[in-house]
Amino acid sequence: MNLQISSRLAVFALLELAARPDRQVSVAEIGEKYGISSHHLAKVMRALSRAGLVRSVRGAGGGYQFSGNPRRTTLFDVIGLFENPGPANARAGMAERTAAARALRELLGEIDDIARATLGSVTIATMLKLVERQRAPGRRTAAAGP
Amino acid sequence: MDLSSPTTAGAQAMTVRRVRAGDIADVIALDERVTGLAKPDYWHDVFARYGERRLDERFFLVAEPAGANGRPSILGFIIGEVRAWEFGSAPCGWVFALSVEPRARLHGVGRALFEAISAEFAKAGVGKMRTMVARDNRLHLMFFRSEGMMAGPYIQLEKELD
Numbered sequence: 001m002n003l004q005i006s007s008r009l010a011v012f013a014l015l016e017l018a019a020r021p022d023r024q025v026s027v028a029e030i031g032e033k034y035g036i037s038s039h040h041l042a043k044v045m046r047a048l049s050r051a052g053l054v055r056s057v058r059g060a061g062g063g064y065q066f067s068g069n070p071r072r073t074t075l076f077d078v079i080g081l082f083e084n085p086g087p088a089n090a091r092a093g094m095a096e097r098t099a100a101a102r103a104l105r106e107l108l109g110e111i112d113d114i115a116r117a118t119l120g121s122v123t124i125a126t127m128l129k130l131v132e133r134q135r136a137p138g139r140r141t142a143a144a145g146p
Numbered sequence: 147m148d149l150s151s152p153t154t155a156g157a158q159a160m161t162v163r164r165v166r167a168g169d170i171a172d173v174i175a176l177d178e179r180v181t182g183l184a185k186p187d188y189w190h191d192v193f194a195r196y197g198e199r200r201l202d203e204r205f206f207l208v209a210e211p212a213g214a215n216g217r218p219s220i221l222g223f224i225i226g227e228v229r230a231w232e233f234g235s236a237p238c239g240w241v242f243a244l245s246v247e248p249r250a251r252l253h254g255v256g257r258a259l260f261e262a263i264s265a266e267f268a269k270a271g272v273g274k275m276r277t278m279v280a281r282d283n284r285l286h287l288m289f290f291r292s293e294g295m296m297a298g299p300y301i302q303l304e305k306e307l308d
Contacts, residue, residue, distance in 0.1 A: 074288070113281055118297065121287030129294065 001115055006082040009036060009044045014078060015131060017054060017066035018124045026063035047081050068124070075127065076119035085119055159212040160221055160255060162262040165197045169208050172220045180245050192243075196225055203228040205266045209246075209255050222246035224259035226277075228270050233300060239267030239275035244286065260293050278302065 003011075016030050027045060031038045045064055048054045053068040079085050096102040122130075165173070170193050178184045196206040204227040208220040224244045230237035241263060246255045267275050276298055279286045 071292075117281040117287060120284055121291050123288060123292065126288070126292045129292070133294075 003079060004083045005040075006044050006047075007079040009034070009041055010048055010078050010082060011075060011127070013041065013044060013048065013064075014053060014066060014068075014073070014124055015127055017064055018068075018070045019128055019131075021066055021070075024057045024063035024065055029063070044082075048078075051077075051081050053078070066124075070125040070128070071123055073124045074120050075122045075124075076116060078124075079119060085116060160209045160258060161212050162207055162209050162258050164201075165193060165206040165208050165223065167193065167197070169220055169223075173208070173223055176220065176223070176245055176247055180248065192225065196227065200227075203270050205263050207259055207262050207266075209259055220247070221250045222255045222259055224263050226263050226267070226275070228267065228272055235276075235300075236274075238272050239263070239270070241275060241277040244277075244289075256289055257293065260289075 012034050013030050016033070017025050027038045027041050030036075031041050045054060045056075049056060049064075053066070053073060054064045055067040056062065056064055076085060096105050170189055173193075174184065174186050174189045177189065193206065196204045206223065206225045208223045210220050222245055224241060226239055226241040226243075228237055229235070229240050241260075244256065244259065246259075264275060275295075277290060277295065279290060281287075
Protein backbone atom coordinates (compact mmCIF):
# COMPACT_ATOMS: atom_id res chain seq x y z
CA MET A 1 0.00 0.00 0.00
CA ASN A 2 1.34 3.41 -0.92
CA LEU A 3 0.30 6.76 0.48
CA GLN A 4 0.20 10.01 -1.41
CA ILE A 5 3.07 12.33 -0.51
CA SER A 6 0.75 14.81 1.23
CA SER A 7 -0.58 12.07 3.50
CA ARG A 8 2.93 10.99 4.44
CA LEU A 9 3.97 14.57 5.15
CA ALA A 10 0.90 15.10 7.28
CA VAL A 11 1.64 12.03 9.38
CA PHE A 12 5.30 13.04 9.79
CA ALA A 13 4.38 16.61 10.72
CA LEU A 14 1.84 15.50 13.32
CA LEU A 15 4.31 13.07 14.84
CA GLU A 16 6.89 15.85 15.13
CA LEU A 17 4.39 18.16 16.81
CA ALA A 18 2.75 15.56 19.04
CA ALA A 19 6.16 14.40 20.26
CA ARG A 20 6.81 17.92 21.58
CA PRO A 21 3.38 19.19 22.61
CA ASP A 22 4.75 22.07 24.66
CA ARG A 23 6.93 23.40 21.87
CA GLN A 24 6.29 25.30 18.68
CA VAL A 25 7.78 23.63 15.63
CA SER A 26 8.33 25.54 12.42
CA VAL A 27 7.62 24.37 8.91
CA ALA A 28 11.30 24.93 8.09
CA GLU A 29 12.39 22.65 10.92
CA ILE A 30 10.11 19.83 9.80
CA GLY A 31 11.03 20.38 6.15
CA GLU A 32 14.74 20.19 6.90
CA LYS A 33 14.39 16.94 8.84
CA TYR A 34 12.38 15.19 6.15
CA GLY A 35 13.97 16.85 3.13
CA ILE A 36 10.78 18.44 1.82
CA SER A 37 9.97 21.91 0.58
CA SER A 38 8.42 24.41 2.93
CA HIS A 39 5.95 25.31 0.20
CA HIS A 40 4.54 21.78 -0.02
CA LEU A 41 4.60 21.36 3.71
CA ALA A 42 2.81 24.67 4.27
CA LYS A 43 -0.13 23.42 2.21
CA VAL A 44 -0.27 20.29 4.31
CA MET A 45 -0.15 22.30 7.53
CA ARG A 46 -3.02 24.49 6.36
CA ALA A 47 -5.14 21.41 5.79
CA LEU A 48 -4.23 20.06 9.23
CA SER A 49 -5.08 23.42 10.75
CA ARG A 50 -8.51 23.47 9.07
CA ALA A 51 -9.12 20.03 10.54
CA GLY A 52 -8.27 21.30 14.01
CA LEU A 53 -5.25 19.06 14.40
CA VAL A 54 -2.66 21.84 14.58
CA ARG A 55 -2.73 25.51 15.44
CA SER A 56 -0.36 28.12 14.19
CA VAL A 57 1.54 30.31 16.57
CA ARG A 58 2.33 33.73 15.18
CA GLY A 59 5.13 36.06 16.01
CA ALA A 60 8.86 35.65 16.44
CA GLY A 61 9.82 32.01 16.63
CA GLY A 62 6.32 31.07 15.59
CA GLY A 63 5.38 27.72 14.19
CA TYR A 64 2.78 25.09 14.85
CA GLN A 65 1.59 23.13 17.83
CA PHE A 66 -0.38 19.91 17.93
CA SER A 67 -3.96 20.66 18.96
CA GLY A 68 -5.64 17.29 18.51
CA ASN A 69 -6.04 14.40 20.93
CA PRO A 70 -3.10 12.06 20.32
CA ARG A 71 -4.96 9.14 21.86
CA ARG A 72 -7.99 9.61 19.63
CA THR A 73 -6.61 10.95 16.35
CA THR A 74 -5.92 8.00 14.07
CA LEU A 75 -3.89 7.61 10.91
CA PHE A 76 -7.20 7.12 9.07
CA ASP A 77 -8.34 10.53 10.31
CA VAL A 78 -5.16 12.15 9.03
CA ILE A 79 -4.84 10.34 5.71
CA GLY A 80 -8.52 10.89 5.03
CA LEU A 81 -7.86 14.63 4.82
CA PHE A 82 -5.73 14.12 1.72
CA GLU A 83 -6.98 11.01 -0.01
CA ASN A 84 -9.72 8.44 0.19
CA PRO A 85 -8.31 5.39 1.96
CA GLY A 86 -11.21 3.41 0.63
CA PRO A 87 -11.59 0.91 -2.16
CA ALA A 88 -8.77 1.42 -4.62
CA ASN A 89 -10.76 0.03 -7.50
CA ALA A 90 -14.11 1.55 -6.74
CA ARG A 91 -15.62 3.50 -9.56
CA ALA A 92 -18.19 5.80 -8.02
CA GLY A 93 -21.71 5.10 -9.22
CA MET A 94 -20.75 2.25 -11.51
CA ALA A 95 -21.86 -1.27 -10.73
CA GLU A 96 -19.55 -4.11 -11.70
CA ARG A 97 -21.13 -5.59 -14.82
CA THR A 98 -19.64 -9.06 -14.84
CA ALA A 99 -19.40 -11.83 -12.28
CA ALA A 100 -15.62 -11.81 -12.64
CA ALA A 101 -15.48 -8.10 -11.89
CA ARG A 102 -17.73 -8.53 -8.86
CA ALA A 103 -15.66 -11.44 -7.58
CA LEU A 104 -12.46 -9.43 -7.93
CA ARG A 105 -14.01 -6.41 -6.25
CA GLU A 106 -15.11 -8.60 -3.34
CA LEU A 107 -11.59 -9.93 -2.92
CA LEU A 108 -9.96 -6.54 -3.14
CA GLY A 109 -12.53 -5.33 -0.67
CA GLU A 110 -11.00 -7.66 1.91
CA ILE A 111 -7.71 -5.83 1.54
CA ASP A 112 -9.39 -2.44 1.76
CA ASP A 113 -11.29 -3.47 4.89
CA ILE A 114 -8.07 -4.57 6.57
CA ALA A 115 -6.31 -1.37 5.51
CA ARG A 116 -9.11 0.77 6.92
CA ALA A 117 -9.21 -1.20 10.18
CA THR A 118 -5.44 -0.91 10.55
CA LEU A 119 -5.26 2.80 9.84
CA GLY A 120 -8.31 3.41 12.01
CA SER A 121 -6.81 1.63 14.98
CA VAL A 122 -3.42 3.33 15.12
CA THR A 123 -3.51 6.63 16.95
CA ILE A 124 -0.87 9.34 16.92
CA ALA A 125 0.07 8.25 20.47
CA THR A 126 0.51 4.66 19.31
CA MET A 127 2.53 5.80 16.28
CA LEU A 128 4.90 7.69 18.58
CA LYS A 129 5.53 4.44 20.46
CA LEU A 130 6.21 2.67 17.17
CA VAL A 131 8.67 5.41 16.22
CA GLU A 132 10.50 4.89 19.51
CA ARG A 133 10.67 1.16 18.86
CA GLN A 134 12.29 1.89 15.53
CA ARG A 135 14.89 3.99 17.33
CA ALA A 136 15.77 1.14 19.69
CA PRO A 137 19.37 -0.13 19.43
CA GLY A 138 19.78 -2.65 16.67
CA ARG A 139 16.62 -1.59 14.88
CA ARG A 140 18.18 1.09 12.69
CA THR A 141 18.58 0.49 9.00
CA ALA A 142 20.85 2.35 6.63
CA ALA A 143 17.97 4.57 5.49
CA ALA A 144 16.62 5.36 8.94
CA GLY A 145 17.02 8.81 10.39
CA PRO A 146 16.89 9.99 14.02
CA MET B 147 -2.89 -17.47 43.52
CA ASP B 148 -3.61 -13.80 43.78
CA LEU B 149 -1.55 -11.19 42.07
CA SER B 150 -2.85 -8.74 44.65
CA SER B 151 -0.40 -6.00 43.80
CA PRO B 152 -2.16 -2.69 44.04
CA THR B 153 -1.45 -0.47 41.12
CA THR B 154 -2.24 3.12 40.63
CA ALA B 155 -2.94 4.24 37.13
CA GLY B 156 -4.33 7.66 36.60
CA ALA B 157 -7.04 8.29 39.15
CA GLN B 158 -7.91 4.65 39.75
CA ALA B 159 -6.05 2.62 42.41
CA MET B 160 -6.83 -1.04 41.89
CA THR B 161 -5.84 -4.61 42.57
CA VAL B 162 -5.59 -7.23 39.86
CA ARG B 163 -6.15 -10.79 41.07
CA ARG B 164 -7.45 -14.18 40.05
CA VAL B 165 -11.20 -14.43 39.64
CA ARG B 166 -13.19 -15.99 42.48
CA ALA B 167 -16.57 -17.69 42.36
CA GLY B 168 -18.14 -14.69 44.05
CA ASP B 169 -17.07 -12.46 41.15
CA ILE B 170 -19.08 -14.23 38.49
CA ALA B 171 -22.29 -12.34 39.12
CA ASP B 172 -20.35 -9.10 38.59
CA VAL B 173 -18.69 -10.51 35.46
CA ILE B 174 -22.09 -11.48 34.05
CA ALA B 175 -23.52 -8.07 34.85
CA LEU B 176 -20.55 -6.18 33.38
CA ASP B 177 -20.63 -8.26 30.21
CA GLU B 178 -24.37 -7.66 29.82
CA ARG B 179 -23.92 -3.91 30.27
CA VAL B 180 -21.19 -3.82 27.64
CA THR B 181 -22.56 -6.28 25.09
CA GLY B 182 -26.28 -6.07 25.70
CA LEU B 183 -26.42 -9.86 25.98
CA ALA B 184 -26.91 -11.84 29.18
CA LYS B 185 -24.85 -15.04 29.11
CA PRO B 186 -24.92 -16.53 32.61
CA ASP B 187 -24.40 -20.14 31.47
CA TYR B 188 -21.45 -19.12 29.31
CA TRP B 189 -19.71 -17.28 32.13
CA HIS B 190 -20.28 -20.06 34.65
CA ASP B 191 -18.71 -22.43 32.16
CA VAL B 192 -15.80 -20.05 31.54
CA PHE B 193 -15.23 -19.79 35.28
CA ALA B 194 -15.23 -23.58 35.63
CA ARG B 195 -12.66 -23.93 32.87
CA TYR B 196 -10.47 -20.89 33.38
CA GLY B 197 -11.04 -20.03 37.01
CA GLU B 198 -10.68 -23.46 38.54
CA ARG B 199 -8.68 -25.74 36.24
CA ARG B 200 -5.17 -25.82 34.77
CA LEU B 201 -4.33 -22.59 36.53
CA ASP B 202 -0.69 -22.74 35.54
CA GLU B 203 -1.65 -21.92 31.97
CA ARG B 204 -5.14 -20.43 32.23
CA PHE B 205 -5.69 -16.92 33.58
CA PHE B 206 -8.99 -15.31 34.42
CA LEU B 207 -8.06 -12.05 36.09
CA VAL B 208 -10.23 -9.29 37.48
CA ALA B 209 -9.46 -5.75 38.54
CA GLU B 210 -11.14 -4.38 41.62
CA PRO B 211 -10.87 -1.06 43.44
CA ALA B 212 -7.99 -1.15 45.90
CA GLY B 213 -8.98 -1.31 49.54
CA ALA B 214 -12.64 -1.92 48.82
CA ASN B 215 -14.65 -3.16 51.79
CA GLY B 216 -17.34 -5.78 51.52
CA ARG B 217 -18.04 -7.16 48.08
CA PRO B 218 -16.55 -4.80 45.53
CA SER B 219 -17.74 -4.56 42.02
CA ILE B 220 -15.08 -5.48 39.55
CA LEU B 221 -13.69 -2.79 37.29
CA GLY B 222 -12.88 -5.22 34.49
CA PHE B 223 -11.59 -8.62 33.56
CA ILE B 224 -9.23 -10.30 31.14
CA ILE B 225 -9.07 -13.97 30.21
CA GLY B 226 -6.44 -15.91 28.36
CA GLU B 227 -4.53 -19.14 28.20
CA VAL B 228 -1.44 -20.70 26.78
CA ARG B 229 -2.31 -22.61 23.63
CA ALA B 230 0.07 -24.84 21.78
CA TRP B 231 0.15 -26.02 18.20
CA GLU B 232 -3.30 -24.85 17.18
CA PHE B 233 -3.14 -23.51 13.63
CA GLY B 234 0.49 -24.57 13.61
CA SER B 235 1.45 -22.03 16.24
CA ALA B 236 4.18 -22.72 18.75
CA PRO B 237 2.98 -22.26 22.35
CA CYS B 238 1.87 -18.71 23.01
CA GLY B 239 -0.54 -16.83 25.21
CA TRP B 240 -3.95 -16.06 23.76
CA VAL B 241 -6.21 -13.35 25.17
CA PHE B 242 -9.80 -14.06 24.25
CA ALA B 243 -11.76 -11.73 26.50
CA LEU B 244 -11.23 -8.24 27.83
CA SER B 245 -13.84 -5.94 29.26
CA VAL B 246 -13.68 -2.78 31.35
CA GLU B 247 -16.58 -1.10 33.11
CA PRO B 248 -17.47 1.81 30.81
CA ARG B 249 -17.48 4.27 33.72
CA ALA B 250 -13.98 3.12 34.71
CA ARG B 251 -12.36 3.48 31.28
CA LEU B 252 -9.43 5.77 30.55
CA HIS B 253 -8.07 5.21 34.07
CA GLY B 254 -5.58 2.46 33.34
CA VAL B 255 -7.77 -0.55 34.14
CA GLY B 256 -7.29 -2.15 30.73
CA ARG B 257 -3.57 -1.57 30.86
CA ALA B 258 -3.28 -3.05 34.34
CA LEU B 259 -5.19 -6.16 33.25
CA PHE B 260 -3.13 -6.46 30.06
CA GLU B 261 0.16 -6.12 31.92
CA ALA B 262 -0.95 -8.62 34.55
CA ILE B 263 -1.85 -11.32 32.04
CA SER B 264 1.32 -10.57 30.04
CA ALA B 265 3.33 -11.24 33.19
CA GLU B 266 1.45 -14.50 33.76
CA PHE B 267 2.15 -15.63 30.21
CA ALA B 268 5.83 -14.82 30.66
CA LYS B 269 5.94 -16.80 33.91
CA ALA B 270 4.30 -19.69 32.10
CA GLY B 271 7.27 -19.69 29.74
CA VAL B 272 5.85 -18.28 26.51
CA GLY B 273 7.43 -15.42 24.65
CA LYS B 274 4.50 -14.21 22.57
CA MET B 275 0.90 -13.27 23.15
CA ARG B 276 -1.90 -12.99 20.60
CA THR B 277 -5.50 -11.99 20.38
CA MET B 278 -8.16 -11.67 17.70
CA VAL B 279 -10.33 -8.61 17.25
CA ALA B 280 -13.27 -7.92 14.96
CA ARG B 281 -12.33 -5.40 12.27
CA ASP B 282 -15.13 -3.08 13.32
CA ASN B 283 -14.22 -3.24 17.03
CA ARG B 284 -12.26 -0.01 16.97
CA LEU B 285 -12.10 0.27 20.76
CA HIS B 286 -10.32 -3.03 21.27
CA LEU B 287 -8.14 -2.59 18.18
CA MET B 288 -6.95 0.79 19.38
CA PHE B 289 -6.35 -0.52 22.88
CA PHE B 290 -4.30 -3.57 21.89
CA ARG B 291 -2.28 -1.52 19.43
CA SER B 292 -1.59 1.06 22.11
CA GLU B 293 -0.18 -1.77 24.20
CA GLY B 294 2.27 -2.64 21.45
CA MET B 295 0.44 -5.40 19.63
CA MET B 296 0.87 -5.59 15.88
CA ALA B 297 -0.79 -7.66 13.18
CA GLY B 298 0.23 -11.31 13.31
CA PRO B 299 0.86 -13.86 10.58
CA TYR B 300 -2.62 -15.35 10.50
CA ILE B 301 -5.66 -14.52 8.43
CA GLN B 302 -9.02 -15.57 9.77
CA LEU B 303 -11.23 -17.14 7.09
CA GLU B 304 -14.87 -18.09 7.27
CA LYS B 305 -17.72 -19.56 5.24
CA GLU B 306 -21.47 -19.69 5.55
CA LEU B 307 -22.89 -23.17 5.90
CA ASP B 308 -26.01 -23.50 3.77
